[in-house]
Amino acid sequence: MSDEKTGAKQAAAYPLRMPPELRQDLQDCADAAGQSLNNEIVERLKKSVVPPKVPKGLQQIVEAATLGTGESLEEAAVRLVVQGIQSEPARKAAEARMAAERYRVVALQELLASTNAQLGELLRYLATVRGVDAERLADVVRHREAVIRQMGQLDLSALRAGVHP
Secondary structure (H helix, E strand, C coil): HHHHHHHHCCCCCCCCCHHHHHHHHHHHHHHHCCCCCHHHHHHHHHHHCCCCCCCHHHHHHHHHHCCCCCCCHHHHHHHHHHHEEEEEEEEHHHHHHHHHHHHHHHHHHHHHHHHHHHHHHHHHHHCCHHHHHCHHHHHHHHHHHHHHHHHHCCCHHHHCCCCCC
């Protein structure tokens, strides 16, 4: 009669025999989850009977991966996971190469900037010295212009954004 008043529908009781060790393990899991032993058993049974819901997009990816392979959805899913795991080292190696390239380009830029500054100081000094050979002065100017051109050719914007030139 109490079920009629509350409108609740109670499932039929089903006595279950199990080894005491298994019951204790399940009780420990139920206690850790903050639920009753009955709820723990029902949830575990549901998971074993009702297949987990796969998001539609993921299911479409796995189905597309099975086309023409003769694989089941489960086999294709496992294959895709394994391929993802195997691709991790390749991704890390590519990131390491990018970091090394960024470092090389930045170091080169610093070297060219330092050289440019030193050539500028040399030109300022030579401008104060009387009787400097005009040909040597022209050489310094040409070297400084070459350094400036090299600095202009370094494209650091792509490297800073993480894109390989």
